[in-house]
Amino acid sequence: MQSVPFHAAERPLELLSNGTRLDGRSLEEFRRGIFLSTRSVSQASGSSYVEFDNTKVIVAIYGPREGGHSEGLYEQGRLQCDVSFAAFASRQRKQTGDRAKMSKQNAYEKELASQLCTALTPAVQLASFPKSVVDVCCVVLESGGSDLAVATCAAALALADAGIEMLDLVAACSVSRVGDQLLLDPTTDEAHREGGNLMLAMMPTANLVTSIMLAGEHTSAQATEGYRLSSYLLQPLA
Amino acid sequence: MTARVDSAPADSQAEAFKRLYPDQYYRRFLSQNTRPDGRSLTQTRPASVVLGVITSADSSALIKIGNTTVIAGVKLEVLMPKDPPDQGCLQVNVELTTLCSPEMRDNRPTEVPSFLTQQVDAAVRGSSAWQPQALCIQAGRAAWAVYLDLYVLCADGVLLDACVLAAMAALNALRLAPVDVTDAGNVVAAGNDAMTDGTSHPQQPYALSKQGTPLTLTCAVIDDRLIADPSSEEESLAATVVSTTVDGQGHVMGLQHAGGGVELSTAHLQQCITAAQDRHTDLFRVLSSAQPPDH
Numbered sequence: 009m010q011s012v013p014f015h016a017a018e019r020p021l022e023l024l025s026n027g028t029r030l031d032g033r034s035l036e037e038f039r040r041g042i043f044l045s046t047r048s049v050s051q052a053s054g055s056s057y058v059e060f061d062n063t064k065v066i067v068a069i070y071g072p073r074e075g076g077h078s079e080g081l082y083e084q085g086r087l088q089c090d091v092s093f094a095a096f097a098s099r100q101r102k103q104t105g106d107r108a109k110m111s112k113q114n115a116y117e118k119e120l121a122s123q124l125c126t127a128l129t130p131a132v133q134l135a136s137f138p139k140s141v142v143d144v145c146c147v148v149l150e151s152g153g154s155d156l157a158v159a160t161c162a163a164a165l166a167l168a169d170a171g172i173e174m175l176d177l178v179a180a181c182s183v184s185r186v187g188d189q190l191l192l193d194p195t196t197d198e199a200h201r202e203g204g205n206l207m208l209a210m211m212p213t214a215n216l217v218t219s220i221m222l223a224g225e226h227t228s229a230q231a232t233e234g235y236r237l238s239s240y241l242l243q244p245l246a
Numbered sequence: 247m248t249a250r251v252d253s254a255p256a257d258s259q260a261e262a263f264k265r266l267y268p269d270q271y272y273r274r275f276l277s278q279n280t281r282p283d284g285r286s287l288t289q290t291r292p293a294s295v296v297l298g299v300i301t302s303a304d305s306s307a308l309i310k311i312g313n314t315t316v317i318a319g320v321k322l323e324v325l326m327p328k329d330p331p332d333q334g335c336l337q338v339n340v341e342l343t344t345l346c347s348p349e350m351r352d353n354r355p356t357e358v359p360s361f362l363t364q365q366v367d368a369a370v371r372g373s374s375a376w377q378p379q380a381l382c383i384q385a386g387r388a389a390w391a392v393y394l395d396l397y398v399l400c401a402d403g404v405l406l407d408a409c410v411l412a413a414m415a416a417l418n419a420l421r422l423a424p425v426d427v428t429d430a431g432n433v434v435a436a437g438n439d440a441m442t443d444g445t446s447h448p449q450q451p452y453a454l455s456k457q458g459t460p461l462t463l464t465c466a467v468i469d470d471r472l473i474a475d476p477s478s479e480e481e482s483l484a485a486t487v488v489s490t491t492v493d494g495q496g497h498v499m500g501l502q503h504a505g506g507g508v509e510l511s512t513a514h515l516q517q518c519i520t521a522a523q524d525r526h527t528d529l530f531r532v533l534s535s536a537q538p539p540d541h
Contacts, residue, residue, distance in 0.1 A: 011325035011391035016423055016435050049400045050313035051347045051478070062301050066399060068345030090344050095395040096303035096319030145345035147397065149317060150300045 013100050023186055023198055031061070031195065036237060038181070038193045039063075044161075046169040054170025058162035062152025062195065067162040069170035072140035085137035089125040089144040091117050091159065097151040099196070120156055121146075127160045127180060127209035127219035133173035142172060153195035154182040160209050176211035178218055183208075183234040185226055190234050206234040272483055276469060283477065288521060290463070290475035293411065293529055295536040297419045307415035307536075312477065313402035318412035320394050320420050324433045327382065327389040334381020334389035338367040340396045340409055347401040347478065358405070365502065366396065366409045369491050370417065372499050374458045384427045392420070403464070403477040406489045406502070410462040411529055418459070419538050421451035458493040460500075461529045463522035465490070472514055474521050486510065490522035494530065498522075 020030060028034060039061040049055035052068035059065075072085060093113070095102040103109035124146065132142075144167070146159050160180035167174060184194035184202035191198050199205065204224025210217045222231060264271040264282075275282050285291070291312030300306035303319035310316075327333055340362040344350050370376055381390040394416060396409050424436035466476035466484035473480060481487055486508040491500035498519055503510055 011323035014322055014324045014425075014433060049315070049345055050402060051400055052345065055345070064300070066345065070345075070348055092343065094300075094317070094319060094397055095339070095393065096300055096306065096321050098302060101321040101323065101393055143344075145343070147343045147345060147399070149397075150302050152302070 015099065019099075019197055019200055023191075023201060024189070029191065030197065035189060036192050039195075044165060046165060052166075052170070054166045054168070054172070056162045056166040056169060058158055058165065060152070060154065060158050060193070062150055063148075063155055063158045064150040064152070065146060065148050065155070065159045065162045067144065067146045067159065067166040069142060069144055069163075069166045069172065071142040072137040072172075073143070075139055075141045083138060084134040085132075085140050085142065086134070087125050087129055087132060087144055088141050089121040089128070089146065089163070091121040091124060091146045091148065093117065093148045093151060097148050120159070123156055123207075123219070123221065124159055124163060128163055128167070128178055130216070130218040131164065131174050131176055131178045131211050132167065133175065136173040142167075142170075151196060153197075153199050154193050154207075156180070157182045157193075157207055157209070176214045176216075178209050179212050180207060180209035180219075182206065183237055185224065185230055185234070188230075190230065190237060192237060204230075206231070208235065268479070269483055272480070273469065276471065281473070281480070287471060288474045290525055290528070293532050295411070295415045295532050297415060297536050297538045305416050305420040305538075307412050307419060309408060309412045309415055311404055311408050311411070311475070313400055314398075314404055314408045315400040316396055316398050316405075316408040316412040318394065318396045318409075318416035320392060320416050322420075322422070323391045323393065324383070324388055325391045326387065326431075327385070331386040332382045332389075333378035334383075334391060335378065336367075336370065336376075336381075336392045336394065338363055338370065338394045338396070338413065340366060340398070342398045342401065342405075345400075346398045350401075362396075362405060362409050365406055365489075365500070366394075366413050368500060369410050369460045369462070370394075370413055373460045373493060377455065380454055381422075383425060383433060387431060388425075388427050388433050390422060392417075401478060403479075403481050404475055407462045407464050407475070410460065410491065411533070414459050414461065415533055415536060417454060418533065419536075421453055423451050458495060459530060459533065460491050460493045461522075461526045461533075462489055462491045462500075463518070463525040464488065465518050465521060467508065467510070467514065472517050472521075474525075488515075488518050490518045492519070492522045492526050494526070496523045496526070 041061040043059040046056045048057040049068040054069040057066045144163050148155050157180040164178035181193055183206045184191045184198055185204040186202050204226045207221045209219040293311045296308045299308045300319050304322045306319040308317045340359050342350050342359050383389055396412055425433050426436045427433055465488050466473045466480050467486045468484050487504050489502040493499050
């Protein structure tokens, strides 16, 4: 079946009017519709559902289970993360037929999974489940921007719900550089026009950073400012 | 001095017995004509339907039957219809997410998703409401391609019932936007000016017709007794599982008898059909009362 996407409306060209963003937020403001819940998947050891306006993520934790031999031997426990997107999550439907596009999508999902693992691992007491694996399964139901940051918050919540020993929860957020402005917690329309992006994950109570990722071009001042902004503003979020 | 083992509280004893001897545990309930979750043998679990949960989809529905959760989303694309030239097309895909049950996390491929895909597809296409001509934008030039994707988010039995319900909910909520075909063959959102192609298309978003919504009820047979709407535990203990799809007129549209070399008696079969017709009334009420959100 050869079909092309149909979009009723184009992406907006201008992201700011009079210093406010399209959804009425200021530059340094999180999305307002934040919803967190746990126990969303009855079959799992722990689970959570998190919504930041249009970004909707569900996470389930299974395990700890015995680590298979094929995965190698580890003294400590391990997290195994898996991220996937629903076909209808984005503006353009996820490809299922085209092999080249599919492998590109899979690579993206794998990359997010490894970044999620990096952000979570420092907070988890791996020694509490030696030689075992905890599975973190994450499905992005709707990709409304800052997906990885929202997934990180959701996964930390689900780990806590599963009773996995942790040093602290993990909270994360993204900052997009659009032109010479820094936008906190960008939506997909904003991220579409970004020149660079910074994602910070941290343990808010311990005030320790678990992961920081910067992509794209920033001046050093912008990078530091983005870092300051995200770490400072993450505190109330957590 | 002999060590004295404190007797475990009754709760954890029952839990241990359940883990060690799941079939005996279950049969003790069955002999009392009840089930571990307190339902009677023919009692179904409550169902709920929420529409419009995903804004990036053209229509969507989140449904629950007991703990079983399925999310359905429709994405519309445009294609050039070839054969026949006046029909759009539908592609159904069911996926079990890695998070839906403990069995799925090994990433072992199973036949369950393709079985569900095929059954849901058959239910949608088999219904009298399915008219591929309604998806035509302009014969020979453009038609809608409807991609219906279903994701099982929590698997606690009756996956087929949940998938069919989710598919129906999402398709009923689908509204096709009025569009124009430009001279170059591109499809654009319709303006308020007169149609360029001279045909009369509705100017308001329009729904697909929805008479005869097919809906499914799964029953399990354990110890020669029929159990309606089984949970995943009950399904794993069952000798056989029967899924009956009926439409609004009570006509049987599909019957799936899976598993085991167990013979299904005519009496049971009749009971399945009657139960499915009753369940259709319930589910249809839930489906009709679900309101699409205002965008």
